[in-house]
Amino acid sequence: MTTARDLAIVALDTASAKPVEQGDLSLALAGAEVFDLIEARALVLDDDRIVPSAPSPTGDRLLDEAAAALVRQEPYESIEDWLWRRGRGLSAAYVDDLERIGLTTRARGRRIxxxxxxxxxxxxxxxxxxxxxxxxxxxxxxxxxxxAGFHDQPADGAEDLAGGTAATVLAAVGDALQELEAVRQRKVIEDAAFDNVWRGF
Structure with missing residues (x-):
């Protein structure tokens, strides 16, 4: 199994206690795919740039799809650009794939x-x-x-990831999530302002 798939499974498993925002999880899943592709030697990082290696099948459909989607022309793609491009709708894609391979089933009376x-x-x-x-x-x-917002990061875990590739990827995920939250906040403010205008008529 991949880190991305494990993350999707854990998100489903824990979501009844702590709901997950689709956008947040999608960005985190795209970050997990970077880790998986590094492990599969499908890419290396050059600072914050994703440099693809020769493609080779990983045995995982979504991860192979991710590898095929890597930008293969210089100056290559930044991790954060990858997160936004690859992350679009990715949480739904993983939920669909878990169902496709028989790891989930439809249930009645519970909200996904x-x-x-x-x-x-x-x-x-x-x-x-x-x-x-x-x-x-x-x-x-x-x-x-x-x-992604459904777990509290333990202090000792943060120390294990300080410096190097892991820190670079996680920092990009964090930056993308902050940007997404800023977009949400702007939309709330804009919607509130629009409602106020209509109340004036």
């Missing part, structure tokens, strides 16, 4: 936290593996969950 509809995880080796990483406090997984 990530999109319109109802779903729940089934007992599976993939779910148990994700839960093991989660319970063990695997630093990258917990840091991405904290960034």
């Amino acid at each position: 936290p990530l999109r319109t509809g109802r779903t729940e995880l089934v007992d599976s080796a993939a779910r148990r593996e994700a839960e093991e990483r989660w319970t063990a406090g695997e630093p990258v997984l917990t840091a991405l969950a904290a960034a």
Whole structure:
């Protein structure tokens, strides 16, 4: 399993207690894919630029799709640009894929936290593996969950990720999430101002 898929599983598993914003999770999933593609040797980082390597199948449909989507011309793409481009609708894509491969099932009477509809995880080796990483406090997984807003980052986990590639990717995820929140806040202010104008008539 990949970090991105494990993150999607954990998000579904914990969302009844702490709902997840689709946009936040999508950006975190795109960040998780960067980690997975680094591990698969499909890319390397040059400062904050994503430099693709020769493509090779990873065995994961969405991760192969991500690898195929990498910009292969200089000056290449920044991590944050990748997060915005790849992250669009990514949480829904992972929920769909979990259902496609039989890791979730439709349920009645429960509201799905990530999109319109109802779903729940089934007992599976993939779910148990994700839960093991989660319970063990695997630093990258917990840091991405904290960034997406459904987990509190433990202090010792932050120390494990200080410096290097992990810190670069997580900083880009954090910056993108801050920008998304700023967009949301602007929209709230603009909507409130629009409502005030109409009240004046």
